[in-house]
Amino acid sequence: MTTTSMFKSQADRPVARRPWLSRWSDPDDTTLAVMLLAPAAILLGVMIVYPVSRLIYTSFLDLSLTSGLPARFAGLANFRQMPDDPVFWQATWNTVLITLITVPGSLVVGFALALLANLPFQVKWPVRLSLLIPWALPLSFAGLIFGWFFHSEYGVVNDVLGRIGLPRVIWFNSPRLAFAAICLAIIWKASSFMAMIILAGLQTIPRSLYEAADVDGAGRMRQFFEITLPLLKPTIVVALIFRTITALQTFDIPYMMTGGGPGTETATLAMYIHQNTVSFLDLGYGSALAVVMFGLSMLVTALYLRMIRGSGAAS
């Protein structure tokens, strides 16, 4: 209790010490902790803390590499530009809409897949693989493949629609339909991961709870709502928050499927940041947009940390 080191106790240190070893090869606990955590801390410092401070700094600059002018302090000019920028509103609105549609969407589909995968299969690997492959498939590949699925002439979706007697649809000419196709692709990609997390949660629920409920005469529906759902809540909350943050950053799938088109109708905030930075080389405005993105995801993260603290689920 009275120790001034970082440690609560040194009780687990073995007694055998060899005094001739240098401090470096057999350090005490405090030194050791610093040594072990230093590489991670340095890496996070160089790759996150520095870039983020740089980002915030640049967002106050007028820094366009195409103009050839040196960076100039511009105050809030970059941020003031946003309200009058229709593409900013469109991209932000699309990002929020994608989040609001695909997060619950992938939860529902993922839950259904998890319940199916939780059935007592004799051979487990085909089911496991059919959840793992979509997870491992690069998002950009998924975007490309789904773009091809929804192709108006040769796409398999229109082929299936034709076979069941529905009219062919030109998906990527209409903003709404293009947007729907993008959301479907994202839900497909994200739901298998959701399913894996939920499946793992389902498998930790003791069977005896259901048996007891059977004895008490509770039906399947009641069991689902009164045993399964409450016990899975912590798992679902964590998965949802990660999904939300990933959805806010949506880039690969719309970039590959529509390139943001028609026009900028299906562009996302991440795509707009990319375009301003890499294509227009307007680093000032790109940074300001990224600050908005950063703020959005920090908000979700703060919520997340509060929730896991609240439920005591932090391991």
Place this chain on the structure above:
Amino acid sequence: MSTAAASTFDSALSGKPLRAIAALILIVNGLFPALWILLTSFKTEAELTQKPITWLPHAATLRNYIQAFSDQPLLTFLFNSFMVALLSTALTLLVSVLAAYALARLNLRFRGLIMSVIIAVSTFPLVTLLVPLFETMRALNLLNSRTALILPYTVLSLPVCTLVLTSFFEGIPRDLENAAMIDGCTRFGALFRVVVPLSAPGVFTAGILAFVNSWDEFLLALSFNSNPGLRTLPVGIQLYQGEFAFPWPVISAALVVGIVPIAILIVIFQERVVSGLTAGGVKG
């Protein structure tokens, strides 16, 4: 009455036909896109533009695979993806093994805080790194280099790997380490000779997660490395599309080549991947 009803419902739910339907739904949902690409990769260009479209290739050909390698430097893309993924995975593992050991074994006073920081970092939006890293890499002349990708990818996987490894290290009895130290090992000696070998499955799992993360990343690879010789696979794939042409059979062949390495990893190590994903964290 309800017990009887529940048990018939129960047997219907776990009955064979239902399981078969469930398996079918899962497999079609999970594998159809990859299967479709595989089928397309064997079709000729002429067959592709037939209407109505064909599902199974009529005259299967391997020419698309040859073309995928000759039209674009596909081998180079593969090599770049491998180099970037392997190096960033190695770096991630080294850093996260050390950090996870400290978190699992030492009675850190700030453990809760450090854990919160790691979780917060795991939700860090990579997009926001785009602008400052682009600026920095440009200034340092590191655009179009593998380093420009290896470092950010290491940070991308660091939190998840640290969480996976921490939970694995916690599962290894302390007595083993203490015994090794009494026998004359230093703490580092005990870490690398006792703890790491015993948690090989955990290290491996973390490694696969890091590898897949790097293999899949697109935005930074697209923004930093525009030089064809340095493009990774997801970025290189785009080069097959011409201004007007969209040679789907060839693109499909290239996609299959890009999926196979990951698919092999997943097929061999499926159980470890699942345990890693659910033990350490959630990102995808």
